[in-house]
Amino acid sequence: MALGEWSARRRRQVLNYHDVQLYESDVALFSGRQWLNDNAVNFYLQFLTQTVASDDVLLMDPAVVSCLLHQCEDEDEFQDLARGVNLAQRRLCLVPVTDNDLLGGDSSHWSLLLFAKGEFRHFDSSAGHNRHAARRVARSFEHLLKATGRHDGDGAADRVEEVQDAPQQQNGYDCGVYVLVLAEYFCRRHRVTELRLHMPKLIAELQRTEAGRG
DSSP states (O other), rough: OHHHHHHHHHEEEEEETEEEEHHHHHGGGGGGOOOOOOHHHHHHHHHHHEEEEEEEEEOOHHHHHHHHHTTSSSSSHHHHHHTTTGEEEEEEEEEEEESSSTTTTTOOOOEEEEEEETTEEEEOOTTTTTTHHEEEEEEHHHHHHHHTTTTTTTTGGGGGGEEOOOOOOOSSHHHHHHHHHHHHHHHHHHHHHHHHHHHHHHHHHHHHHHHHOO
């Protein structure tokens, strides 16, 4: 593809879905064997928010996670962000994590941090690659909880559980898809009954998804 054609494709908007602007270049990432970018991940999380998740579930925009990590410095900023995502009412929080330590920097791997019932659980499809990044996000998220007057997460960032039997990707590009499938799974489970982690069924679902992507 010529550079000019690629640039035009990148700028060509195909959908504006609840303020998520999706471009042709984003859509192309779902076709297989490509790493999902922030916009692609956020689109599907917003889709789940609108179609699957109950009102007490938070699916956090990667851009908001970046803001939490790099731009919230004082109590007022944490409080503003907590109000913006209605954190006081959320009982299940699903937070995408990347291995990017710098604002605007590059990243190479997605994982999912889950907060519920006062505990953090980290699902990493690449054997703990994002372990340290997840703890960093958990510490900032704990501050966010406190800013809204919640104390169910006090000390939780010091004991983030690395889920040992989390499904593992078999290639170098499907981490974002794993995050999205996990997020959808937990949203659906949360709607039906109290959150339980049925990993064998989840692994089977992810295996079918991966087989379909070829």
